[in-house]
Amino acid sequence: MSDNERLRDLAENLALILAQGGMQKATARVMTSLLFSRQETMTAADLCEELQISSGAVSGAVKQLAQSGLLERVPAPGSRRDHYRFPDGAWARLMSQQNQLLSTMSEVAEQGLAAADGPSTPAGRRLAEMGDFYAFMLRELPPLIARWRTDFTAKREVRVWRG
Amino acid sequence: MSDNERLRDLAENLALILAQGGMQKATARVMTSLLFSRQETMTAADLCEELQISSGAVSGAVKQLAQSGLLERVPAPGSRRDHYRFPDGAWARLMSQQNQLLSTMSEVAEQGLAAADGPSTPAGRRLAEMGDFYAFMLRELPPLIARWRTDFTAKREVRVWRG
DNA sequence: CAGAGTATTCAAAGTTCTCTGAAACTTACA
DNA sequence: TGTAAGTTTCAGAGAACTTTGAATACTCTG
Numbered sequence: 114m115s116d117n118e119r120l121r122d123l124a125e126n127l128a129l130i131l132a133q134g135g136m137q138k139a140t141a142r143v144m145t146s147l148l149f150s151r152q153e154t155m156t157a158a159d160l161c162e163e164l165q166i167s168s169g170a171v172s173g174a175v176k177q178l179a180q181s182g183l184l185e186r187v188p189a190p191g192s193r194r195d196h197y198r199f200p201d202g203a204w205a206r207l208m209s210q211q212n213q214l215l216s217t218m219s220e221v222a223e224q225g226l227a228a229a230d231g232p233s234t235p236a237g238r239r240l241a242e243m244g245d246f247y248a249f250m251l252r253e254l255p256p257l258i259a260r261w262r263t264d265f266t267a268k269r270e271v272r273v274w275r276g
Numbered sequence: 277m278s279d280n281e282r283l284r285d286l287a288e289n290l291a292l293i294l295a296q297g298g299m300q301k302a303t304a305r306v307m308t309s310l311l312f313s314r315q316e317t318m319t320a321a322d323l324c325e326e327l328q329i330s331s332g333a334v335s336g337a338v339k340q341l342a343q344s345g346l347l348e349r350v351p352a353p354g355s356r357r358d359h360y361r362f363p364d365g366a367w368a369r370l371m372s373q374q375n376q377l378l379s380t381m382s383e384v385a386e387q388g389l390a391a392a393d394g395p396s397t398p399a400g401r402r403l404a405e406m407g408d409f410y411a412f413m414l415r416e417l418p419p420l421i422a423r424w425r426t427d428f429t430a431k432r433e434v435r436v437w438r439g
Numbered sequence: 440c441a442g443a444g445t446a447t448t449c450a451a452a453g454t455t456c457t458c459t460g461a462a463a464c465t466t467a468c469a
Numbered sequence: 470t471g472t473a474a475g476t477t478t479c480a481g482a483g484a485a486c487t488t489t490g491a492a493t494a495c496t497c498t499g
Contacts, residue, residue, distance in 0.1 A: 135298030
């Protein structure tokens with residue numbers, strides 16, 4: 114199997130995993146195509162051809178991905194077509210967006226605790242644990258992600274110096 | 277609105293959020309019922325009545341939840357019915373299970389990097405970043421969760437002494 | 440070991456979601 | 470401003486997933 118075939122295989126495989134995790138199939142395939150593509154950017158037509166899906170499906174996938182920051186439009190002078198790419202830092206951004214959910218979980222738990230007459234009732238015990246856990250994660254995760262960003266940026270610069 | 281109604285409302289609301297995030301509706305509702313219930317445990321019949329769903333749906337939901345550690349069967353002497361409860365430490369366990377996914381992401385990125393002729397190609401750059409990010413998270417998340425467990429266990433013990 | 444009370448399985452029905460293909464819309468250039 | 474290239478929208482077909490309800494299997498208890 115050539116390296117190109119291997120890349121395509123890995124892309125389709127990862128798309129499958131993401132689809133099982135709730136992402137739309139076409140959306141997942143567009144995302145992994147961009148991620149594993151040898152090209153810097155891909156056009157909608159490229160994606161249609163590579164994935165054998167309609168332009169409508171590509172349009173929908175692009176919309177969703179752009180909203181969650183997993184795809185960016187690249188200005189392409191001299192081309193009428195939109196060019197898309199998988200943005201640098203997307204993974205970190207994706208995980209940061211999870212904070213939204215953590216925050217919701219934490220709030221719901223607090224409200225529940227208030228309605229449950231404190232942490233000594235069964236419901237109160239469960240909700241207190243839930244609230245504590247999500248508050249903890251909400252406190253700890255953002256600095257962790259920030260630390261990765263710093264580390265990785267430093268590493269990348271070393272690579273660039275070395276050329 | 278009474279506190280009981282508020283609890284039920286919060287439960288249904290959270291179930292809706294989880295369902296939007298890909299969890300099956302019946303499964304999410306069973307989970308949040310157990311989480312917000314004033315009782316220590318609930319039976320299948322309790323769940324059927326509270327949620328107005330069939331026993332088949334409850335059975336399916338119980339199966340799924342038990343597999344992911346979000347529900348546990350409680351031995352109930354003197355009752356023929358199974359009793360279910362939301363287990364202590366479930367949230368931490370749930371997050372730990374995400375490590376499986378982190379691990380997969382990290383591996384796929386490595387394999388992709390190998391097929392992409394190193395980090396100086398466009399695909400290589402993207403996959404190197406992805407691999408680095410997930411390897412980092414895989415290294416940092418488990419100790420973080422362990423730390424929460426320790427902290428929370430200590431806190432709970434303080435509550436018990438005082439209680 | 441018989442029988443009542445529960446839990447689980449499974450086919451069928453219902454529901455929701457996704458993709459396609461065509462039409463409408465937008466944009467860039469002559 | 471007209472035209473051609475490209476993108477987005479949307480209704481409808483089809484696929485995939487959920488739930489139900491009845492039949493089956495299980496498990497205590499007398």
